[in-house]
Amino acid sequence: MDPGALLMLRSARGLRSFLYVDVDPCDLKGFEVLEIYHPSMSDGFVNSVMVARKLTDRLIKYEWSRLEPYLWNKADDDFPNEAL
Numbered sequence: 001m002d003p004g005a006l007l008m009l010r011s012a013r014g015l016r017s018f019l020y021v022d023v024d025p026c027d028l029k030g031f032e033v034l035e036i037y038h039p040s041m042s043d044g045f046v047n048s049v050m051v052a053r054k055l056t057d058r059l060i061k062y063e064w065s066r067l068e069p070y071l072w073n074k075a076d077d078d079f080p081n082e083a084l
Helices: 014-018 057-070
Strands: 006-011 031-037 048-054
Touching: none
Parallel strands: none
Antiparallel strands: 006 048, 031 048
8 A cells, every 4th residue: 555545444343343343443553543433323334434544654663663662572671570
C-alpha cells in the first residue's frame, strides 16, 4: 500500500464477533486509525467499520521510537522480579 492510502475494513464487537473478525486498532501496525464506527442494535448494521491511513516509513519509525522506552526487553536487568 502506498503511504497516505486509506484502508477501510469491517470488524465486529461483542457477540457479533462470533460471525465476523474482531479487529483491534492496536493490531493495525503502520496505520493511523481515523475513525471507528460500532453500530447499535437499532441501526440494522451488523459490522463495525474502521478507516485507517497508511503511514510513511518515517512516521512508523517515529512511533516505534516513542514506544521503545516502554517496551520490556528480557535482557534488561532493570525489570522487576515480582512481575515474573
